[in-house]
Amino acid sequence: MIHVCSLARLYKTVDETKAQHIVTLLRLTDRVTRPAHIVADNHLILAVDDIVDAEEGATVPAQDHVLRLIDFAQRWDRSAPMVVHCFAGISRSTAAAFTAACALNPQRDEADIARAIRAASPTASPNKRIVAIADEVLKRDGRMIRAVDALGRGVEAMEGHPFRLDLT
Numbered sequence: 559m560i561h562v563c564s565l566a567r568l569y570k571t572v573d574e575t576k577a578q579h580i581v582t583l584l585r586l587t588d589r590v591t592r593p594a595h596i597v598a599d600n601h602l603i604l605a606v607d608d609i610v611d612a613e614e615g616a617t618v619p620a621q622d623h624v625l626r627l628i629d630f631a632q633r634w635d636r637s638a639p640m641v642v643h644c645f646a647g648i649s650r651s652t653a654a655a656f657t658a659a660c661a662l663n664p665q666r667d668e669a670d671i672a673r674a675i676r677a678a679s680p681t682a683s684p685n686k687r688i689v690a691i692a693d694e695v696l697k698r699d700g701r702m703i704r705a706v707d708a709l710g711r712g713v714e715a716m717e718g719h720p721f722r723l724d725l726t
Contacts, residue, residue: 560640560655562679563720564647565589571641571720572596578638581630581658583650585617602630608649610687619650624657624691631658636725647718648681653688655723656706660696662725668698671723672705678721681712 563571579600585607592601604623607616644650659671675682684706693702
């Protein structure tokens with residue numbers, strides 16, 4: 559299973575879930591320290607901002623980021639949970655969890671995964687750029703984009719409601 563949370567809840571979530579893999583989506587990567595029991599190869603850091611269009615001084619999520627995320631998810635042995643986090647636990651992390659779930663379950667309906675995210679978190683608002691890139695890379699023919707569009711924006715919040723996304 560995948561657990562999604564904010565940076566503020568990262569260490570508690572890792573401890574409680576006994577996770578062995580972490581995905582960090584933060585441009586300011588110095589804000590995160592890998593927990594001592596997580597080996598370096600099990601911590602993917604994607605230095606991106608929560609934006610959908612290029613902005614001066616910001617790092618827009620790109621295809622390379624999504625390819626690295628998909629590769630990391632596919633190498634995860636699933637013997638222990640994975641924690642995916644960004645700063646607030648609302649947009650980048652939910653998009654990454656959605657991407658991982660789609661990559662790991664090519665036969666699972668994208669709308670079903672998106673509905674599971676909404677049922678688990680009223681604040682989830684997946685970053686549409688990450689989802690669009692993943693849709694193209696995974697050859698989902700726009701289904702991931704449509705599923706997130708149907709999901710709509712989550713409830714406005716400063717910090718996302720942490721949640722668990724089951725892969726089956």
